Amino acid sequence: MTDLKLHRVAVLGAGVMGAQIAAHAANAGLDVLLYDLAAPGADPRAAVRRAIDGLRKLKPEPLALQTLADAIRPCSYDSDLPLLAGCDLVIEAIGERLDWKQSLYERIAPHLGERAILASNTSGLSIATLAAMLPEALRPRFAGLHFFNPPRWLPLVELIGHAGTEPAVLDALESAVTRQLGKSVVRAKDSPGFIxxxxxxxxxxxxxxxxxxxxxxxxxxxxxxxxxxxxxxxxxxxxxxxxxxxxxxxxxxxxxxxxxxxxxxxxxxxxxxxxxxxxxxxxxxxxxxxxxxxxxxxxxxxxxxxxxxxxxxxxxxxxxxxxxxxxxxxxxxxxxxxxxxxxxxxxxxxxxxxxxxxxxxxxxxxxxxxxxxxxxxxxxxxxxxxxxxxxxxxxxxxxxxxxxxxxxxxxxxxxxxxxxxxxxxxxxxxxxxxxxxxxxxxxxxxxxxxxxxxxxxxxxxxxxxxPRRADALAARQLFPERLAGEPRATALDAGRTLALTDATRLWVLPERDARIGILSFTGRAHAIGSGVLDGCLDAIVQAECELDALVLWNEPPFAVGADLKEVLRLADAGEFAALDAYIARFQQVALAIRRARVPVVAAVQGMALGGGCEFALHAAHRVVAFETRIGLVETGVGLIPAGGGCLHFARRAAALAASGADGDAVPFLEPAFDAIARGLPAPNALAARAAGYLTEADDIVFQANEVLHVALARARALAEAGAVARRSLPVAVAGRAGSAALAMNIVNRRDGGFMSAHDARIAQALASALCGGDIDAGTRVDDDWLLAVERARFMELLATPETIARIRHLLATGKPLRN
Incomplete structure (x- = not known):
């Protein structure tokens, strides 16, 4: 067994730990079976159903989306053991008693497939002792697989073999758990408590x-x-x-x-x-x-x-x-x-x-x-x-x-x-x-x-x-986590530099692909200031001339948005013409990413907020780590998205409305309007896909250290396919009627005391930008029109003392101000 691709996983034991392991497997898109003892009464699976329902209430959330609870199939040992035959991996997660485990192993062993791996989530019982309870033919496919609680949020999984475990089984199990579940695996010796x-x-x-x-x-x-x-x-x-x-x-x-x-x-x-x-x-x-x-x-x-x-x-x-x-x-x-x-x-x-x-x-x-x-x-x-x-x-x-x-x-x-x-x-x-x-x-x-x-x-x-392992699994993690004392290359010094500015670095990894450029920002939290904008434009031009594709990648966070220090400095100096030029430059970069003559792939980890989110939205493709916060959060500083974020959702709503019976875009704008108005980012990549920040074609990667590897491969594939930026055709917008419909929600929230007068002003500006401004509903407009509306509303808000106070407060305290 040299490789293991998980499709169906069974978890034995629907206690808090077993249910949460099942939840994370569901997050990863696997077919999940959750087993426990048959409950008395008419429904033998009632206890497992309650455990699955309980996942929706746990904090921190074991499920990336509440609906994923429906992806876990409740099973009982009495009636559903034949389903184990189709499982690639069976994880035992019952109580820490040898007699209980032995009894369970005797029941399940006849139902396991010939290639299925059985693993115990024991936190300290001897793996060799547990292996001795199994049929001899199953022992080579048995190991300890110890998740830490809560299993979605703590990266560690300890992998423990026994003397009879087939080495290839351990390798395959480590690869699957690392790549598909996103865990960080440590191999431990079979000693009490492990490591x-x-x-x-x-x-x-x-x-x-x-x-x-x-x-x-x-x-x-x-x-x-x-x-x-x-x-x-x-x-x-x-x-x-x-x-x-x-x-x-x-x-x-x-x-x-x-x-x-x-x-x-x-x-x-x-x-x-x-x-x-x-x-x-x-x-x-x-x-x-x-x-x-x-x-x-x-x-x-x-x-x-x-x-x-x-x-x-x-x-x-x-x-x-x-x-x-x-x-x-x-x-x-x-x-x-x-x-x-x-x-x-x-x-x-x-x-x-x-x-x-x-x-x-x-x-x-x-x-x-x-x-x-x-x-x-x-x-x-x-x-x-x-x-x-x-x-x-x-x-x-x-x-x-x-x-x-x-x-x-x-x-x-x-x-x-x-x-x-x-x-x-x-x-x-x-x-x-x-x-x-x-x-x-x-x-x-x-x-x-x-x-x-x-x-x-x-x-x-x-x-x-x-030395560290140098196998295929390790090769996928181009910048793995390092320990004190180990040498560590970063986005600032790895590979070969093609262009370097005070704010950006364009580089390649020749050993991987010398014709796929990587563009990284060098500032704190990768905030996007004038230097980043200039560096991006130059890098895109250079990539179009010399490279096959371009990947936008920063070690986490991806980018936290516009450089508010630069915005505040210009605002305090009264240089609003310079601020308008800065936003216009921001939009120019957004369109350059969108219209580049080579594929641009955004490789996103950690956070992509505000302008960072907008850069990702305009890329030809996105590769996103599962635990990434993505969103347009500008309202927290009294502004609206003006780097093409409103354009993105206006175009998305128009496309969805075109397939509807009445062509009304407002119902498709309302969820985006509500989330952006509240400044609420999507908490993970699956939620970001549901919210419209990602498409079904974008890649969600569970092992965050593999994001750059996958992005480089995706960029190469797009380049080989001859992918080119397609012309953006005009779209029908909701116009002033759409703005009025969205404004009804604003009035209700303001009058109910749920938002301040300035919050209402921001929301009205957002509604206008999402709906294309003060024009008739159904008017067809192009990208330049939508960007002009965004910028105008942005600059109107930036001229208010309330917005300046919000920016100043966030920079001073790190916390939003609601004034």
């Missing part, structure tokens, strides 16, 4: 136990262990509430049971006050109270000493914040270590003990340090993994500090660092041009010392550096 939970659970426990050692309250700990040290905003105790204290207690108990010889085993427990919360049923967010609770709009935190809730007001002490603000990672960590302040000592201790634990167990859980760092990035939301932080701090000097703390008995375990940490190979750290370090050593030196580990998988000998 992410093994390290992530320890990181949480270390913070919990050190909080008690240093006398810090939960809210104080959360102020310290969130963004302050590059971890998620939920930090420690808020994370436990989100996960569920009972769930976390179960995971900790499971690791304690499996890790009988682990030197840290004594710390694999919850403190008494958390155990008491679990016993009382106060489990966190799902029960309304746990480490925290909400009282109205206020957040209260549990006092471990008294058991009472009090206002949550934890904060980082100013003197500790000063240490956290030190720019050098090593100086920052060592300054925390030297400080006598309890918060500083706590911060050093929690990070030091994670370094210690991760180094000691690296050989047990992962092939190389790369896997450990990515697992915590992708599965627990760390800004960087422990080995990256350690390397940034200066590998040797931090190792020396760890050794001193271990010898003084200050660490949670009194075991020495493994020999590879102080080896010559690791002198500068674990990530570099040659790859990432694979630890060596025998048992007791970072090798297998725990119950249930596989000694045969433990590396022997000296540490070595393992």
């Amino acid at each position: 992410a939970n093994r390290l992530g659970v320890f990181a949480l426990l270390a913070a919990v136990h050190h909080a008690a050692r240093f006398g810090l309250a939960p809210d104080e700990v959360d102020a310290l262990t969130g963004a302050a040290i590059g971890r998620p905003r939920s930090a420690t105790f808020r994370t436990l509430d989100v996960v569920g204290l009972d769930t976390f207690a179960h995971v900790v108990a499971g690791q304690r049971e499996q890790l009988g010889a682990d030197p840290w085993r004594g710390w694999l427990r919850l403190p008494d006050w958390l155990d008491a919360l679990v016993a009382a049923g106060q489990l966190g967010d799902k029960t309304g109270a746990g480490c925290y609770r909400r009282v109205g709009r206020d957040s209260q935190v549990r006092d471990p000493a008294t058991g009472e809730y009090c206002p949550a007001a934890g904060a980082v002490a100013p003197e500790v914040q000063a240490l956290l603000d030190l720019p050098d990672t090593g100086e920052r960590l060592l300054a925390l270590r030297r400080s006598a302040h309890p918060q500083a000592r706590f911060l050093w201790a929690v990070q030091r003990d994670l370094f210690h634990y991760a180094a000691f167990h690296l050989a047990d859980i992962a092939e190389a340090a790369r896997d450990a760092d990515f697992a915590l990035r992708w599965g627990f939301g760390f800004a960087e993994g422990p080995f990256e932080t350690w390397q940034r701090a200066g590998w040797r000097r931090l190792a020396s500090a760890l050794v001193e703390d271990i010898e003084r008995g200050e660490t949670l375990a009194a075991v020495p660092l493994p020999a590879w940490v102080t080896s010559a190979e690791a002198a500068e750290g674990v990530h570099g041009p040659a790859g990432s370090l694979k630890p060596g050593g025998a048992a007791g030196q970072g090798g297998s010392t725990i119950d249930g580990a596989n000694p045969a998988a433990t590396p022997k000998g000296a540490p070595t550096f393992v």
Whole structure:
């Protein structure tokens, strides 16, 4: 099995995790079956139907579109097992009990196809033990496939084989999960907790136990262990509430049971006050109270000493914040270590003990340090993994500090660092041009010392550096995520430069296609100012003369729209003629993209807002990462789209109306009008397609790192097909009658107090631009007319003090102003 293209997937278990895995498979356009035990009564699939309905209510949303719930087929084990015969992949996601899993495997095994892969979503049970429960013929096609919750939003999937797993099955499964589901795969060893939970659970426990050692309250700990040290905003105790204290207690108990010889085993427990919360049923967010609770709009935190809730007001002490603000990672960590302040000592201790634990167990859980760092990035939301932080701090000097703390008995375990940490190979750290370090050593030196580990998988000998994979899957990711210490090319320096300005770069990747140009913007957030406009026009001319096609691509975000700083500067100076010329230039670029003599493909990731969205709309084709926000959001700063966004929707409505009985464009304008007036972008690519920003022909790519690869291939295909920009014929617009129809909604919302007078003015300008201005309904107009109306309405709004105030407020605060 060298390739696996998923078409039908079955998920066994309709609990929260299984249902969400099914939801994401539905997002990806797969045929999805969701199974569970037959419910009593007339409908044996009733429980699964309820689970599917529940997906519509979950936050964050597991479904990209609410209607995708209908794409999941409810099934029961009693009546629907024959359907498994047509599945390419079956994912078991039931409770973490071996007897339950064995019983289920016995039921399903006879129904699986000869090439079907069976995977378990277990979070820590031995894959080898589970494989032994299967028929011998099925074992080569069995592996662990551990998604993280919520599976749509957390990129990590851990892939775990056993001794009998066919290597080609692992390769095929990794390729399918990466490409079709958009996940980031780490291969883990078959050890308790695998990689992410093994390290992530320890990181949480270390913070919990050190909080008690240093006398810090939960809210104080959360102020310290969130963004302050590059971890998620939920930090420690808020994370436990989100996960569920009972769930976390179960995971900790499971690791304690499996890790009988682990030197840290004594710390694999919850403190008494958390155990008491679990016993009382106060489990966190799902029960309304746990480490925290909400009282109205206020957040209260549990006092471990008294058991009472009090206002949550934890904060980082100013003197500790000063240490956290030190720019050098090593100086920052060592300054925390030297400080006598309890918060500083706590911060050093929690990070030091994670370094210690991760180094000691690296050989047990992962092939190389790369896997450990990515697992915590992708599965627990760390800004960087422990080995990256350690390397940034200066590998040797931090190792020396760890050794001193271990010898003084200050660490949670009194075991020495493994020999590879102080080896010559690791002198500068674990990530570099040659790859990432694979630890060596025998048992007791970072090798297998725990119950249930596989000694045969433990590396022997000296540490070595393992390069990144260079297979076909890796080749699709032209700019993969990199670790600290690894060399990294970017859109600013990769490939060969054809033209470079202060704001843009036109370049090619000769090893891929020397005649497909890539145009990238170089400014912050890729805002579109005068320099970008000039660079775009020059690049399009050069592409028409020298290249076969052009791809617009920026490392995320694609583009956030017009450069508001430039707009505000000209407005403050009263240079409205220059502003009008700027908007005219913007429209000139839009038409140049639309009418280019070579195919222009927009490769979009992250965000394409305002003018960035408009540039994408005018391209011949779009390749868009699934989790991309796309929309015309100009009303948030008191303006309307004026780079051809209104033109796009006017033409789209005219085309749809032409196929209708009465030719009325207004019903087709109303959804766009409402979304643009509210400044609401489409939250993902599927929603963008439904909203009219994308067409059915555009490509939606689930693996964001493959967007440029697909765009280059699409550009080549268009060039080979001889694609040319077709002339835009005049279209019939809704005119003043259409504007009046849309204005009825404006009046109702204004009079109901849902929009201000200035919001109403903006909406009326938008209605006019979408409907072609003050002309009769049905009048046929061309692109130049529609762009002129856009620009006129835009400039009218820009002359108002309310719009200038909105722009100034957004630039100053990053938040919209409703005035």
